[in-house]
Amino acid sequence: MADLAKLAGVSKITVSRAMADSTLVNPQTRSRVRELARQHGYALNVTARNLRLRRSHTIAVIVEMAPSPERPMSGPYPLELLGGISQELTSAGYSVLLSARHGAITPATQAADGVILLGQGAHEDAVHTVEGWRMPTVIWGADMGAGHVVVGSDNRQAGASVAEYFIAAGRRRPCFIGDLDHAENAERFAGFRNALAAKGITPSHIDGVGFTADAAAKAVVALLARKSFDADAVFAVSDLLAMGAIQALSGHGIRVPEAVSVVGYDDTPMGASFVPSLSSVHQDLYQGGILLARKVLALIDGKQVSSEYLPTRLVTRGT
Numbered sequence: 001m002a003d004l005a006k007l008a009g010v011s012k013i014t015v016s017r018a019m020a021d022s023t024l025v026n027p028q029t030r031s032r033v034r035e036l037a038r039q040h041g042y043a044l045n046v047t048a049r050n051l052r053l054r055r056s057h058t059i060a061v062i063v064e065m066a067p068s069p070e071r072p073m074s075g076p077y078p079l080e081l082l083g084g085i086s087q088e089l090t091s092a093g094y095s096v097l098l099s100a101r102h103g104a105i106t107p108a109t110q111a112a113d114g115v116i117l118l119g120q121g122a123h124e125d126a127v128h129t130v131e132g133w134r135m136p137t138v139i140w141g142a143d144m145g146a147g148h149v150v151v152g153s154d155n156r157q158a159g160a161s162v163a164e165y166f167i168a169a170g171r172r173r174p175c176f177i178g179d180l181d182h183a184e185n186a187e188r189f190a191g192f193r194n195a196l197a198a199k200g201i202t203p204s205h206i207d208g209v210g211f212t213a214d215a216a217a218k219a220v221v222a223l224l225a226r227k228s229f230d231a232d233a234v235f236a237v238s239d240l241l242a243m244g245a246i247q248a249l250s251g252h253g254i255r256v257p258e259a260v261s262v263v264g265y266d267d268t269p270m271g272a273s274f275v276p277s278l279s280s281v282h283q284d285l286y287q288g289g290i291l292l293a294r295k296v297l298a299l300i301d302g303k304q305v306s307s308e309y310l311p312t313r314l315v316t317r318g319t
Contacts, residue, residue: 020093084289159191
């Protein structure tokens with residue numbers, strides 16, 4: 001490697017990164033180093049490099065989610081996050097070890113250089129589990145204050161933007177659907193509630209509905225049966241919950257959006273093709289995945305890393 005570095009006029013670490021196709025090296029230098037390596041029959045010995053650095057060059061990605069037919073892993077969350085993570089880690093010469101959270105650390109996870117946790121869990125139980133592993137860790141989710149590196153969307157801003165949309169549309173009896181035991185949902189509700197409070201409006205709340213469309217539909221139907229649902233606007237913490245609410249309302253002859261405006265979260269293709277097409281909050285999950293990968297690699301290298309929150313935008317459609 002030293003000879004190749006001398007030929008290319010760069011450092012040994014630059015050669016190592018170029019051979020691993022890392023984006024930390026500019027494309028021209030990367031091309032020159034790899035061409036010189038080809039000419040001189042040099043190949044990166046990954047096993048030797050890992051032994052020397054005492055690294056596996058693997059990142060464990062733990063998904064805090066129980067996949068089901070109603071909530072598949074093929075949705076934008078977590079698939080777009082995983083796309084950004086994989087793209088960035090592969091470019092840096094790392095492999096991805098993907099698993100759902102099981103509680104105890106597995107030997108394969110223990111051998112990883114760092115952990116990316118997608119989702120904090122109810123009452124942040126997933127975070128507490130992963131913290132016990134004592135590995136460089138970056139979390140996708142809500143703000144956790146000092147001591148944790150988190151990448152997420154600006155959930156409070158998202159909630160506020162939905163409230164402002166409802167207010168502008170003349171809605172005065174908004175309802176929030178989502179489990180507040182999950183920190184991201186709680187942030188969305190806080191932003192929603194605070195923006196409404198500035199106009200003297202207090203939202204109602206449907207809690208404990210889980211994550212499926214069927215659960216949201218049943219919750220709304222139960223309220224309608226008791227004549228306890230009088231909302232003229234609904235903000236749900238996911239598109240699935242929003243679509244479930246619309247199905248329940250439509251089934252009782254309540255027109256959307258004429259009688260009740262509905263907004264979801266995640267801006268999924270399913271929501272966009274729903275009838276009527278669903279208004280929803282868009283979050284940049286792919287960019288979030290890239291940031292998660294960059295930050296865990298920086299932690300592994302011993303760098304100071306801070307949390308980061310991405311802006312969201314409300315996409316208005318037919319609901």
